[in-house]
Amino acid sequence: MRLLVIEGIPKKDRFREGLVLYEFLSMTIPDKVDFQEFEGSSELHSFLEDYDMTEIEFIHLSGHGSVDGSESKFLLPKGFLRPWEFPEDCFEDCVVTVSACELGKKSFADPLIEQTGAISVIAPQREVLFIDSAVWFLNFYYFALHHEFRPGDAFNRIDSQLSDRVRGGFQYWMK
Numbered sequence: 001m002r003l004l005v006i007e008g009i010p011k012k013d014r015f016r017e018g019l020v021l022y023e024f025l026s027m028t029i030p031d032k033v034d035f036q037e038f039e040g041s042s043e044l045h046s047f048l049e050d051y052d053m054t055e056i057e058f059i060h061l062s063g064h065g066s067v068d069g070s071e072s073k074f075l076l077p078k079g080f081l082r083p084w085e086f087p088e089d090c091f092e093d094c095v096v097t098v099s100a101c102e103l104g105k106k107s108f109a110d111p112l113i114e115q116t117g118a119i120s121v122i123a124p125q126r127e128v129l130f131i132d133s134a135v136w137f138l139n140f141y142y143f144a145l146h147h148e149f150r151p152g153d154a155f156n157r158i159d160s161q162l163s164d165r166v167r168g169g170f171q172y173w174m175k
Contacts, residue, residue, distance in 0.1 A: 002145060004056050007037040008044065008063030010077040015130035017099050018062025021137055029145055041079030048090040058095050058144065058151075059118075060137065065100030065108070072108035074100055083111035092117030095151045097140070099133045102126060104171035113175055120175070122155055124168030132166035 003025065007018035022035040038044040053059075064075040073080040096118040098104070104123030112121055122140070124133065136158060143154035155172045163170070 002032045002055070002057040003034070003060060003141065004051075004053075004058070005033065005035045005060045005062065006044070007035065008039075008061065008074065008076040010039075016062070017130055017134050017137070018060060020134050021060060021062070021141070024138060025141060025145070032145060039077045041076050041081050041085075044076060045081065045085070045087060049087045051090075053091065053094060056094055058097060058141075059091050060097045060099065062099045065098070065103035065123075067102040067105060067107060070107050072103060072105065074098070074103065074108075083108050084115050086112065086116050088115060089117040093119060095119055096121045097137060098123035099128070099137060100124075101128055101168075104169065104173070106173075109171070109173035113173060118175075120151060121173045122151070123171060123173075125171050126167065126169045128166075128168030132168055136162055136166050136168065136170060 005018045005022045007016060009016045022033060025033045061074060066073045066075055073082050098121060101124060104125040109121040112118060139158045140154050143149040143157055144151055152172065159170055
């Protein structure tokens with residue numbers, strides 16, 4: 001398996017981007033995608049401490065984001081995780097993609113990389129609409145998983161094609 005989609009959007013929300021990505025990608029590459037859904041931050045934290053990431057190349061976090069000054073949070077229906085609250089080295093050697101408004105900023109991406117051992121973080125810097133995020137990430141994974149593009153090359157290709165068509169201002173952060 002190469003992609004783990006983690007859904008943190010409340011079930012009551014109509015638009016659950018992580019679920020859409022999983023449903024689509026599992027039709028085209030069923031053996032390369034897994035899906036996990038979480039309501040609470042402690043539940044997600046425990047899962048990340050115990051999950052074996054050795055076969056995972058990409059982690060996709062789908063949720064809401066909050067940036068208040070220099071404090072950034074990945075929001076879940078019940079709670080949140082600041083970047084330094086993720087388990088240490090839980091995303092070691094993985095590319096983390098985050099579909100959550102504003103979390104493509106330095107205040108979230110840099111400490112997340114440092115805390116989790118991620119190779120890179122891709123996320124929107126501004127508010128992003130559901131459809132824009134779903135289209136952006138489907139295209140990204142199309143190149144990264146179906147055509148074996150390196151993550152940076154897939155990002156550059158999608159960003160050059162879609163940056164003036166989708167909201168969000170997606171950003172690529174590396175170690």
